[in-house]
Amino acid sequence: MATPYAKLPGWVEYVLIPLINLIVAFAVAGLVVLLVGQSPIRAATLLVDGAFGYGEGIGYTLYYATTFIFTGLAVAVAFHCKLFNIGGEGQAYIGGIGVALACLTFDTILPWYLTFIVATIGAALFGAAWAFIPAYLRAKRGSHIVITTIMFNFIASSVMIYLLVEVMKPAGTMSPQTRTFGEGGQLPQLDWLMAIFGLDIGGAPFNVSFLLALAAAVFVWVLIWRTKLGYEIRTMGFSEKAARYAGIKDSRIIIIAMLISGALAGMMALNPIMGEQGRMQLDFVAGAGFVGIAVALMGRSHPAGIIPAAILFGMLYQGGAEISFEMPEISRDMIVIIQGLVILFAGALENTFRPAISRFFGARAAKTPPVSVGSAG
Amino acid sequence: MNETAIELIGINKRFGLVHANKDISLKVRKGTIHGIIGENGAGKSTLMSILYGFYEADSGEILVDGTKRKITNPNEAIAAGIGMVHQHFMLVDNFTVLENIMLGAEDSAILNKGIARARAELKRLERDYALEVDPDAVIEELPVGLQQRVEILKALYRGAEILILDEPTGVLTPPEADHLFRILGQLKDQGKTIIFITHKLREIMAITDEVSVMRQGELVGTRQTADTSVEELASLMVGRRVLLRVEKGPANPGDVKLSVRNLTVKDSRGVTVVDNVSLDVRAGEIVGIAGVAGNGQSQLLETIAGIRTASGGEVYLNGKPVDISGKADPAELRRRGLAHVPEDRHHMGLILEFEEAESAILGYHDQPDYLNGVFLNVDAIRKDAEAKIKAYDIRPANARLKTANFSGGNQQKVVLAREIEQDPDVLIIGQPTRGVDVGAIEFIHKRIIEMRDAGKAVLLVSVELDEIRALSDRILVMFAGRVVGERDGEAGEDDLGLLMAGIEEDREAAE
Ligand SMILES: Nc1ncnc2c1ncn2[C@@H]1O[C@H](COP(=O)(O)OP(=O)(O)OP(=O)(O)O)[C@@H](O)[C@H]1O
Ligand SMILES: [Mg+2]
Numbered sequence: 001m002a003t004p005y006a007k008l009p010g011w012v013e014y015v016l017i018p019l020i021n022l023i024v025a026f027a028v029a030g031l032v033v034l035l036v037g038q039s040p041i042r043a044a045t046l047l048v049d050g051a052f053g054y055g056e057g058i059g060y061t062l063y064y065a066t067t068f069i070f071t072g073l074a075v076a077v078a079f080h081c082k083l084f085n086i087g088g089e090g091q092a093y094i095g096g097i098g099v100a101l102a103c104l105t106f107d108t109i110l111p112w113y114l115t116f117i118v119a120t121i122g123a124a125l126f127g128a129a130w131a132f133i134p135a136y137l138r139a140k141r142g143s144h145i146v147i148t149t150i151m152f153n154f155i156a157s158s159v160m161i162y163l164l165v166e167v168m169k170p171a172g173t174m175s176p177q178t179r180t181f182g183e184g185g186q187l188p189q190l191d192w193l194m195a196i197f198g199l200d201i202g203g204a205p206f207n208v209s210f211l212l213a214l215a216a217a218v219f220v221w222v223l224i225w226r227t228k229l230g231y232e233i234r235t236m237g238f239s240e241k242a243a244r245y246a247g248i249k250d251s252r253i254i255i256i257a258m259l260i261s262g263a264l265a266g267m268m269a270l271n272p273i274m275g276e277q278g279r280m281q282l283d284f285v286a287g288a289g290f291v292g293i294a295v296a297l298m299g300r301s302h303p304a305g306i307i308p309a310a311i312l313f314g315m316l317y318q319g320g321a322e323i324s325f326e327m328p329e330i331s332r333d334m335i336v337i338i339q340g341l342v343i344l345f346a347g348a349l350e351n352t353f354r355p356a357i358s359r360f361f362g363a364r365a366a367k368t369p370p371v372s373v374g375s376a377g
Numbered sequence: 378m379n380e381t382a383i384e385l386i387g388i389n390k391r392f393g394l395v396h397a398n399k400d401i402s403l404k405v406r407k408g409t410i411h412g413i414i415g416e417n418g419a420g421k422s423t424l425m426s427i428l429y430g431f432y433e434a435d436s437g438e439i440l441v442d443g444t445k446r447k448i449t450n451p452n453e454a455i456a457a458g459i460g461m462v463h464q465h466f467m468l469v470d471n472f473t474v475l476e477n478i479m480l481g482a483e484d485s486a487i488l489n490k491g492i493a494r495a496r497a498e499l500k501r502l503e504r505d506y507a508l509e510v511d512p513d514a515v516i517e518e519l520p521v522g523l524q525q526r527v528e529i530l531k532a533l534y535r536g537a538e539i540l541i542l543d544e545p546t547g548v549l550t551p552p553e554a555d556h557l558f559r560i561l562g563q564l565k566d567q568g569k570t571i572i573f574i575t576h577k578l579r580e581i582m583a584i585t586d587e588v589s590v591m592r593q594g595e596l597v598g599t600r601q602t603a604d605t606s607v608e609e610l611a612s613l614m615v616g617r618r619v620l621l622r623v624e625k626g627p628a629n630p631g632d633v634k635l636s637v638r639n640l641t642v643k644d645s646r647g648v649t650v651v652d653n654v655s656l657d658v659r660a661g662e663i664v665g666i667a668g669v670a671g672n673g674q675s676q677l678l679e680t681i682a683g684i685r686t687a688s689g690g691e692v693y694l695n696g697k698p699v700d701i702s703g704k705a706d707p708a709e710l711r712r713r714g715l716a717h718v719p720e721d722r723h724h725m726g727l728i729l730e731f732e733e734a735e736s737a738i739l740g741y742h743d744q745p746d747y748l749n750g751v752f753l754n755v756d757a758i759r760k761d762a763e764a765k766i767k768a769y770d771i772r773p774a775n776a777r778l779k780t781a782n783f784s785g786g787n788q789q790k791v792v793l794a795r796e797i798e799q800d801p802d803v804l805i806i807g808q809p810t811r812g813v814d815v816g817a818i819e820f821i822h823k824r825i826i827e828m829r830d831a832g833k834a835v836l837l838v839s840v841e842l843d844e845i846r847a848l849s850d851r852i853l854v855m856f857a858g859r860v861v862g863e864r865d866g867e868a869g870e871d872d873l874g875l876l877m878a879g880i881e882e883d884r885e886a887a888e
Contacts, residue, residue, distance in 0.1 A: 227751050231742050238728045245725045246740040247708025
């Protein structure tokens with residue numbers, strides 16, 4: 001059992017501690033940059049500037065953030081039920097089928113907003129369907145959700161290669177992708193939204209699905225904390241014994257939580273497919289399912305934490321691209337290392353600095369000078 | 378010996394608005410057993426956590442052996458010779474006794490050398506204090522009494538001169554508790570100092586030399602045990618006179634509400650834990666099940682409540698059969714008028730991470746009163762929780778506080794309030810007052826008797842013989858999964874004690 005930490009003021013708990021973790025992550029990342037003989041200051045400037053310095057950069061940051069909000073929420077919902085859904089990657093990938101089918105069918109008949117509705121439903125259905133099998137196996141047979149969802153990522157990948165190469169690729173073309181959708185299958189940019197702030201997002205694919213992501217965040221909050229279903233999900237997540245006592249049907253709740261999680265992951269596909277490419281390509285998920293795990297951890301599975309965490313990772317993606325463009329010595333892989341450090345400090349080592357911080361606040365309340373920080377108890 | 382082992386001066390500790398320790402000064406003499414008693418939430422555990430370095434006091438001083446010590450974490454407490462036996466053991470379940478005792482005190486990176494030395498040291502401790510345990514036994518296979526002994530050994534191994542025990546007897550069977558007291562006596566004879574927290578005044582009278590009483594964060598008095606009485610201590614604790622035995626009129630039994638016929642239950646390993654049990658509980662009576670912990674009472678309750686699967690027999694609620702084949706739905710049973718106060722409030726009866734108001738609807742969260750369609754009616758839920766907090770004097774009176782931050786007795790009141798206020802026909806209760814203070818026991822007992830007088834059927838399981846005798850109209854004794862005897866509510870302690878030990882009335886030779 002861990003040492004009980006004294007209760008800290010809200011702002012310390014939710015702002016100061018994550019901030020300190022983040023600063024340490026960046027400090028260590030700076031050391032790594034130094035190690036390859038580059039200037040960490042320049043890298044940091046490029047990172048922030050690239051992500052927030054100009055309209056198009058911001059557009060890209062928010063475009064990536066949109067993706068991560070969906071996958072982060074997906075992980076969070078399952079996590080409230082104590083299910084570690086590692087399969088966001090595969091669920092998002094399969095969700096793409098729903099989006100592509102909707103767009104291929106309606107892009108020339110319907111305006112974008114109607115196609116968007118159909119595509120959203122399609123994405124959610126396909127994503128949920130892909131989560132259903134691991135959920136069913138967990139609920140009825142007790143299979144470990146981590147193992148099954150990882151396996152389903154691989155299966156999803158193979159299925160998509162088959163579909164894109166053999167089924168959905170237009171005849172006579174070379175690349176494994178669908179045809180480009182007509183206007184009714186492409187989402188408008190949110191340039192007007194950014195224009196309110198006097199920003200010009202240029203060619204950045206920041207699009208309407210961002211608004212859907214925000215709506216999904218509100219939906220998740222209401223679901224988890226304000227509905228009977230959310231109450232049952234949380235009860236299951238904290239104690240299976242208590243759920244049994246309360247008459248909550250565990251297999252039903254496990255399956256529902258996973259379906260919602262899969263649906264949210266699937267909706268991620270709207271952003272790259274309808275919002276950016278205007279077609280479905282191989283590998284459009286590109287690791288967003290896994291980033292979602294880090295986002296949910298960092299955001300403490302709460303939408304109000306997930307949104308800023310998603311924006312942070314959006315910044316790392318966009319600013320990171322800028323760094324590797326401007327500083328070729330820092331490869332794409334280095335950026336991945338930096339992202340890894342953020343995950344490490346913000347997620348896995350979340351409690352590293354907590355004892356020292358609570359001691360500081362404990363001591364402050366006593367109106368005596370803070371004691372020197374010894375080994376944590 | 379009259380030196381002071383521990384002196385606390387002006388200790389203050391606040392948790393937000395709760396002032397858990399108010400300016401507490403206390404001296405504990407060396408080589409004595411010092412009892413600390415007080416209502417639930419009086420701040421006993423908090424004070425001990427400060428002494429052991431879990432919490433840091435907002436102000437105040439700690440003197441050990443007359444020297445001022447700064448204790449900011451348990452390592453510093455251990456260095457000062459203070460050891461603690463926690464209410465919830467902090468042992469690694471799948472480690473052996475020896476590994477657990479060494480954990481955190483390995484003196485070199487090479488384990489083998491340390492292990493041999495630890496084994497020798499453990500032998501010595503066992504010999505000196507008569508604390509036998511098999512060093513190679515795995516913790517999870519040991520009964521709680523032995524696990525507790527391991528905790529004591531662990532503290533002694535680290536050189537503890539002062540031992541804190543926070544409600545050590547709550548989880549023990551009476552013989553285990555007796556054994557613990559013998560060990561504590563021995564430790565005292567060897568010059569160790571012991572601080573002992575309990576809610577059982579009888580234990581205080583039996584083993585302590587001095588006793589301090591806490592109430593609402595304050596230390597309200599210290600007495601020589603020889604010069605005080607249970608009555609005085611109870612009224613010091615609560616600040617008023619307490620009825621140590623609630624009066625009740627004769628029962629007025631009506632129809633059979635709960636009927637159990639030839640019930641047999643096996644545990645996950647296939648061992649029969651409830652063996653062919655039959656009983657009836659009528660409206661307006663309290664049937665108590667006495668027995669040493671672990672004789673099938675828990676499983677009996679859980680099976681009736683629809684949580685556990687039976688392998689044979691029948692259960693009838695209000696005359697209609699209950700599915701005990703594992704498909705029973707506890708929610709359905711609630712709708713049919715069954716309420717259940719589970720023994721294990723931490724893992725079953727409450728969700729410690731929930732707000733109090735959320736814990737207060739566990740199991741009833743699908744009732745229309747608490748819902749707006751699919752949504753939780755948060756206002757109604759909080760209002761309801763606040764009303765119950767008031768009616769049951771749950772402290773602190775804050776429905777939005779995390780359940781974990783309530784003290785043990787107040788958590789128990791949360792569960793009781795939830796189940797009783799649903800106005801069930803049949804109430805089954807496991808260990809209603811475990812870890813609960815005398816004032817609250819009085820209150821809880823009164824409520825249970827009121828339930829009976831209102832014509833409810835009450836089935837009560839408790840390992841406290843006093844409690845069974847105080848409440849029950851009829852007493853059934855369980856031993857090794859079977860009901861080995863039935864007595865009326867006036868049965869004598871010795872009579873019941875024999876039955877509980879498995880010595881059956883109609884059997885000539887006892888084992
Ligand atoms: N970590 C915490 N955060 C907030 N309040 C707390 C915390 N720990 C204890 N409290 C509050 O401090 C008060 C004292 O609690 P404490 O656990 O010391 O009581 P206790 O005397 O040990 O009670 P019990 O006999 O029920 O174990 C209670 O009101 C409790 O709700
Ligand atoms: Mg306590």
